[in-house]
Amino acid sequence: MKIAVLKERAGGEARVAVTPETVKKFIALGASVAVEAGAGNTAAIADEAYVEAGAEIAPSEQVVREADIVLGVQAPETALLTGARPGAWVAATFDPFGQRDRVDAYAKAGFEALAMEFMPRITRAQSMDVLSSQANLAGYKAVVAAADQYGRAFPMMMTAAGTVQAARVFVMGVGVAGLQAIATAKRLGAQVSATDVRPETAEQIRSLGAKPVFAEGLEASGEGGYAAELTDEQKAAQAEMVSGHIAKQDIVITTALIPGRAAPRLVSEAQIATMKRGSVIFDLAVAQGGNVEGSKPDELVESHGVTIMGFSNTPASLAPDTSALFARNLYNFLSAFWDKEAGRPMLDEEIGNAVRLTQGGKVVNERLLG
């Protein structure tokens, strides 16, 4: 059983899909691991560390040759996989809706694409969930980056020369990233409020010491703990609440997503115009279309004296930590299904059918066929 890991090729990607820790663990299961030379450089992992853990370091063609499983953060193009075993598994994120052509190419090439972002959100798969592990650190980074951009202090400071007021931080969307954003802003000493469309988040906001701010009667819970899209009436109610609240905020962190759809628009230019000069908005959803009018990936946009910011790949900006968690997610996934006799993982139906995009030359995933 040969596991192969390539250097990530996508622009701006700094993460890597294995760490020396997971290399050792895969070897303990009986697999061999080959890693492309330099694959860990941007995540602060030297080739020597992989070698010490027992991996082979080689150029990409040699790494992929006869591989049974290829691991990636973002799935490699199929051209890079020439020489892998027919039917080899590729476990990575695929952006299956956004990059359907790549999924079709995997089917055509006869590989089994396993999309980590399709991991079901069930208790036993929590340790395999890359969306959660990466969102958690992204929520942290959004606050730290916004704090750095903000020209004032976060905590209230009482000095001999007078008092500096605490920053007011408003977090919109309280999933995994939003909860971490609240916790981080609290740790930095800000006064934090937060909103969502799932009512159960109000208690979670309170438990972190922040203030829930909800539009009266607004509820839009969808399937599997996710949000549903708002009706026009609900959107208007939410916009009214936001208009009343946002003018008093110094920092706004938006994290709202709806699975399989463009990110919902939460903040309009007219609302930004009511904010104080020098305020900062970090749009964590910028790569999915953005929650904030005017936000652009990897750019600082000035709008009415307010800076709007957001990264196209926030987890990549914390590559050593996000790689460590991503690599563990992949290990937890494959090891949970490891069949000792077969010497390889055998997926069960619930998780296998959820993550498998292609098999036997065809696209097989329900979410892509429906």
Ligand SMILES: NC(=O)c1ccc[n+]([C@@H]2O[C@H](COP(=O)([O-])OP(=O)(O)OC[C@H]3O[C@@H](n4cnc5c(N)ncnc54)[C@H](O)[C@@H]3O)[C@@H](O)[C@H]2O)c1
């Ligand atoms: N394995 C598991 O059991 C597991 C793992 C991870 C997350 N979860 C749960 O899944 C849920 C979704 O988490 P996520 O972080 O992936 O969410 P997400 O990234 O899909 O969305 C982020 C947040 O934005 C909110 N949102 C969507 N539209 C909005 C709008 N118009 N206005 C305001 N907020 C809006 C969502 O309700 C969500 O809280 C949470 O309940 C989380 O606890 C479960």
